[in-house]
Amino acid sequence: MATAAPSLPLRPTSSAAPPFRVLPGFNLTLGYTLGYLSLIVLIPLAAVFLKTAELTLAEFWNVVTAPRVVASYKLSFGMSLLAAAINAVFGLMLAWALVRYSFPGKKLIDALVDLPFALPTAVAGISLTALYAKNGWLGQFLEPLGIQVAFKPLGVLVALVFIGLPFVVRTVQPILEDLDTELEEAATSLGAQRWQTFRHVILPIVFPALLTGFALAFARAVGEYGSVIFIAGNIPMVSEITPLMIITKLEQYDYTGATAIATVMLILSFALLLIINGLQAWTAKRTGRDR
Amino acid sequence: MSIQVRNIHKQFGAFTALDDISLDFPTGELVALLGPSGCGKTTLLRIIAGLEQADAGQVLLDGEDASGTHVRDRQVGFVFQHYALFRHMTVFDNVAFGMRMKPRGQRPSEKQIAEKVHELLNLVQLDWLADRFPSQLSGGQRQRIALARALAVEPRVLLLDEPFGALDAKVRKELRRWLRKLHEDLHITSIFVTHDQEEALEVADRVVLMNQGHVEQIGTPEEVYRHPATPFVYGFLGSVNFFHGRVEGEGLRVGGDHLHHGVQGLGQGAEVVAFARPHELDIMVDGDAGDGVAARINRILAFGVTARVELDGINGATGQHFEVELTRERVAQLDLHEGQSVRLLPSRLSLFEQPHAARAAGAAR
Amino acid sequence: MAGATTLRLGAAADFGQTRFEARAATRETPLVKWLILGTALTFFAVFLLMPLIAVFVEALRKGWETYVTALVDPDALSALRLTLIAAAIALPLNLVFGVCAAWAIAKFEFRGKHFLITLIDLPFSVSPVIAGLIYVLVFGAQGWFGPWLAEHDIRIIFAVPGIVLATVFVTFPFIARELIPLMQAQGKEEEEAAVVLGANGLQTFWHVTLPNIKWGLLYGVILTNARAMGEFGAVSVVSGHIRGQTNTLPLHVEILYNEYQFAAAFAVASLLALLALVTLGIKTWIEHRAAAAYRDSQDDAS
Numbered sequence: 001m002a003t004a005a006p007s008l009p010l011r012p013t014s015s016a017a018p019p020f021r022v023l024p025g026f027n028l029t030l031g032y033t034l035g036y037l038s039l040i041v042l043i044p045l046a047a048v049f050l051k052t053a054e055l056t057l058a059e060f061w062n063v064v065t066a067p068r069v070v071a072s073y074k075l076s077f078g079m080s081l082l083a084a085a086i087n088a089v090f091g092l093m094l095a096w097a098l099v100r101y102s103f104p105g106k107k108l109i110d111a112l113v114d115l116p117f118a119l120p121t122a123v124a125g126i127s128l129t130a131l132y133a134k135n136g137w138l139g140q141f142l143e144p145l146g147i148q149v150a151f152k153p154l155g156v157l158v159a160l161v162f163i164g165l166p167f168v169v170r171t172v173q174p175i176l177e178d179l180d181t182e183l184e185e186a187a188t189s190l191g192a193q194r195w196q197t198f199r200h201v202i203l204p205i206v207f208p209a210l211l212t213g214f215a216l217a218f219a220r221a222v223g224e225y226g227s228v229i230f231i232a233g234n235i236p237m238v239s240e241i242t243p244l245m246i247i248t249k250l251e252q253y254d255y256t257g258a259t260a261i262a263t264v265m266l267i268l269s270f271a272l273l274l275i276i277n278g279l280q281a282w283t284a285k286r287t288g289r290d291r
Numbered sequence: 292m293s294i295q296v297r298n299i300h301k302q303f304g305a306f307t308a309l310d311d312i313s314l315d316f317p318t319g320e321l322v323a324l325l326g327p328s329g330c331g332k333t334t335l336l337r338i339i340a341g342l343e344q345a346d347a348g349q350v351l352l353d354g355e356d357a358s359g360t361h362v363r364d365r366q367v368g369f370v371f372q373h374y375a376l377f378r379h380m381t382v383f384d385n386v387a388f389g390m391r392m393k394p395r396g397q398r399p400s401e402k403q404i405a406e407k408v409h410e411l412l413n414l415v416q417l418d419w420l421a422d423r424f425p426s427q428l429s430g431g432q433r434q435r436i437a438l439a440r441a442l443a444v445e446p447r448v449l450l451l452d453e454p455f456g457a458l459d460a461k462v463r464k465e466l467r468r469w470l471r472k473l474h475e476d477l478h479i480t481s482i483f484v485t486h487d488q489e490e491a492l493e494v495a496d497r498v499v500l501m502n503q504g505h506v507e508q509i510g511t512p513e514e515v516y517r518h519p520a521t522p523f524v525y526g527f528l529g530s531v532n533f534f535h536g537r538v539e540g541e542g543l544r545v546g547g548d549h550l551h552h553g554v555q556g557l558g559q560g561a562e563v564v565a566f567a568r569p570h571e572l573d574i575m576v577d578g579d580a581g582d583g584v585a586a587r588i589n590r591i592l593a594f595g596v597t598a599r600v601e602l603d604g605i606n607g608a609t610g611q612h613f614e615v616e617l618t619r620e621r622v623a624q625l626d627l628h629e630g631q632s633v634r635l636l637p638s639r640l641s642l643f644e645q646p647h648a649a650r651a652a653g654a655a656r
Numbered sequence: 657m658a659g660a661t662t663l664r665l666g667a668a669a670d671f672g673q674t675r676f677e678a679r680a681a682t683r684e685t686p687l688v689k690w691l692i693l694g695t696a697l698t699f700f701a702v703f704l705l706m707p708l709i710a711v712f713v714e715a716l717r718k719g720w721e722t723y724v725t726a727l728v729d730p731d732a733l734s735a736l737r738l739t740l741i742a743a744a745i746a747l748p749l750n751l752v753f754g755v756c757a758a759w760a761i762a763k764f765e766f767r768g769k770h771f772l773i774t775l776i777d778l779p780f781s782v783s784p785v786i787a788g789l790i791y792v793l794v795f796g797a798q799g800w801f802g803p804w805l806a807e808h809d810i811r812i813i814f815a816v817p818g819i820v821l822a823t824v825f826v827t828f829p830f831i832a833r834e835l836i837p838l839m840q841a842q843g844k845e846e847e848e849a850a851v852v853l854g855a856n857g858l859q860t861f862w863h864v865t866l867p868n869i870k871w872g873l874l875y876g877v878i879l880t881n882a883r884a885m886g887e888f889g890a891v892s893v894v895s896g897h898i899r900g901q902t903n904t905l906p907l908h909v910e911i912l913y914n915e916y917q918f919a920a921a922f923a924v925a926s927l928l929a930l931l932a933l934v935t936l937g938i939k940t941w942i943e944h945r946a947a948a949a950y951r952d953s954q955d956d957a958s
Binding site: 021022023024025026028029030032033034036037040041042043044045047048051090093094096097099100101102103107109110111112113114115116117118119120121122123124126127128130131136137138158161162165181184185187188189194197219222223224225226230243244246247250255258259262265266269270272273274276277 | 676677679680681682684685688689692693695696697699700702703704705706707708710711714749752753755756757759760761763764766772774775776777778779780781782783784785786789790791792793794796798799800821824825828844847848851856857860861879882883885886887888889892893905906907909910913918921922925928929931932933935936937939940
Binding site: 340342362363364367368369371373375376377378379380388389392393424426440441443444 | 845846848849850851852853854855856859863864867868952
């Protein structure tokens with residue numbers, strides 16, 4: 001019989017006992033994760049900040065605000081923003097076409113969208129340079145129009161557009177795929193024009209993902225090196241990107257200088273990472289999807 | 292094997308899931324842990340299995356403290372709510388899993404394993420599905436495979452978490468009968484968790500009613516249904532009508548109305564809640580105003596064997612709804628119609644003194 | 657930052673026609689449709705397709721002979737060897753890490769979990785140049801361990817270990833980032849069932865967890881491998897560009913290109929482009945298989 005048993009005094013489990021877990025391996029795997037993370041990522045990254053701390057504030061300020069460095073910020077950030085914006089517009093269109101329309105070669109194009117992830121950046125760099133050089137496939141048409149791409153700031157933009165495109169397409173695409181057709185049917189039945197439906201129904205749903213894709217493309221573009229240096233021409237004050245400034249300083253054995261610029265970039269990267277994490281949480285909340 | 296739990300306490304942050312629970316589960320019985328969601332029943336089951344650890348208290352298996360024994364070594368069979376079948380393995384491999392995981396010395400040969408698996412699949416009458424994958428099975432079949440898998444390691448006790456929860460109504464009824472029969476054949480000490488009173492009453496030898504981390508009542512299905520020990524149990528098992536009232540003389544005052552009923556053991560003026568099942572209420576068309584609770588007929592549902600009359604309280608119990616079960620003859624005899632004002636007379640009432648009653652009233656709604 | 661590199665399960669399903677184009681309310685006028693499609697495809701062709709084709713055309717511009725010569729050049733072969741070595745070391749290291757991190761994060765509750773996930777993401781948001789720089793600061797001649805290493809005649813920077821370290825860093829999060837959401841979504845009920853049935857930790861992982869994550873794992877491995885073999889910026893900083901010794905394939909491309917040996921540079925580049933195409937092919941195949949497996953597991957026969 002199931003009867004209430006006589007009460008025994010409460011026996012609290014000892015506070016020193018480790019927390020109870022059914023599945024094994026928690027201490028081992030978490031310990032290994034933290035150890036490996038510290039060795040490969042955290043400690044070496046800390047070196048940047050420690051090395052920078054060797055400079056006085058004034059010295060640091062002088063390095064990171066030198067005219068050539070400032071010019072590189074302007075180029076890197078300006079072109080990265082522009083490239084991310086271009087990708088947001090055209091990436092959305094491409095994602096839209098891939099989700100909504102059927103056309104020959106669609107599966108192949110869908111697969112090739114990830115090319116910038118898979119293609120080594122140096123390869124992309126020399127290939128873009130060849131395309132946009134004076135006698136290149138595209139350069140030969142642009143040159144007579146007075147548009148110079150290769151070895152000019154515009155070349156940086158082209159490389160950054162290439163590198164950022166999949167970020168926008170791949171963040172927007174799943175949201176578009178999940179879109180409930182009934183929403184649009186409801187909007188249409190309420191008398192909305194197609195454009196109004198897009199503007200007031202679809203875009204608000206897609207927007208967080210689009211912004212996330214934009215931020216991802218921007219973050220990638222700011223740090224990009226391989227695909228840019230071949231096409232940029234690397235003319236001081238004109239077409240030098242910030243990562244190249246670090247390399248230049250390193251080649252002159254100016255470690256503290258290189259590190260100071262790296263610190264500026266790292267702080268920006270961390271800020272971007274936090275923003276992107278926030279954006280992704282927002283996207284997940286807005287669309288009910290898990291990250 | 293018998294199971295005892297002693298003074299189990301479990302806290303999740305500020306939420307007390309189990310508050311000093313002590314229970315005995317005797318050998319060979321099939322016991323239901325019944326209660327609303329969040330009452331702690333699944334937590335208790337997982338603590339018995341060793342999948343969860345209590346903050347305080349002990350679990351005794353056959354009289355031995357199992358608190359220090361890992362789930363792996365407790366020899367319990369556990370059937371998960373969503374079955375947790377290994378989706379990449381065939382039915383055969385699922386059932387064989389436990390035997391194959393034994394240390395080399397104790398592991399049966401593949402031939403012995405195959406025999407045992409087929410024996411178990413025959414037991415659950417699904418031998419023909421051995422080569423299928425879980426995704427190719429229906430819910431009821433998955434449930435039976437999960438059971439066969441749990442039995443394969445020859446567990447000393449069988450624990451089932453909401454075993455019929457994810458099934459549709461028809462399969463559920465079938466499987467209920469089947470589980471009962473299986474238990475009669477195997478006689479292995481079993482505990483199952485459910486929030487469905489019908490399921491618990493129909494299948495179990497004994498029912499443990501739980502609410503908010505406490506045990507409310509323990510008993511055979513008949514005991515707990517016929518003689519609910521607490522207002523909560525009254526409200527949880529079957530439909531029930533309740534009246535808020537005050538002891539006055541030889542009866543209860545319910546607002547402006549009065550109910551004649553024994554009030555032994557209750558002081559004059561005590562605030563009480565009185566419970567009556569739908570079949571324990573009768574309707575008086577022309578009863579005198581001195582007895583019964585005034586109500587207006589809202590709806591008469593006469594499609595079943597018995598007729599159900601829904602009423603709204605109008606005098607003493609304004610704003611309350613009542614449900615009365617009458618024979619169709621009685622309805623015809625009284626010539627009831629919707630909108631009619633009548634009086635309700637209970638043939639049997641169970642009284643609980645407030646503040647206990649306040650909690651139950653909430654549950655009964 | 658892994659948002660764009662995680663396994664897409666909807667990818668293989670072609671909803672396009674049935675879901676959107678067949679319904680009046682979700683269809684644009686033909687003019688708008690062709691405008692969008694035309695713009696999108698032109699953009700795709702100019703920015704993605706043409707650079708890809710150009711690699712192969714440029715590589716073969718001087719004929720097959722030059723092409724083959726460039727590939728069998730001893731420096732090219734030694735660069736290939738180093739590239740393979742770097743990937744062969746970075747891959748298993750990050751594989752073990754990724755599985756450990758995903759196990760700890762997905763199967764257990766602990767404080768600071770979200771912060772840990774953010775930290776694992778860090779290498780994605782760090783410029784490759786900085787990824788190289790940090791190891792120079794730690795192991796370089798003027799770095800923390802520089803003097804000690806010099807004393808013991810151990811070379812890390814401008815040598816193979818540095819290249820491996822930089823490669824490990826840039827591919828650090830790929831596998832973990834693939835597995836964490838996957839294993840979180842799968843919950844731990846199956847693992848618990850295995851433990852109740854008497855399986856130990858390794859048995860549970862090997863027989864229950866691994867088969868459930870194999871597609872995600874493979875996906876992460878493919879991405880890691882592609883990035884490891886193609887990394888340029890980080891490796892460039894720590895390599896020292898010593899021909900025949902510390903040159904990986906991408907660095908070899910740069911050297912050839914800077915020496916105006918364009919055909920040879922593109923020949924080696926075409927090898928890497930081929931690797932990229934194979935990667936994309938396998939990736940698409942995995943997406944297909946994973947989507948099919950996912951549909952199967954979601955399929956309720958009842």
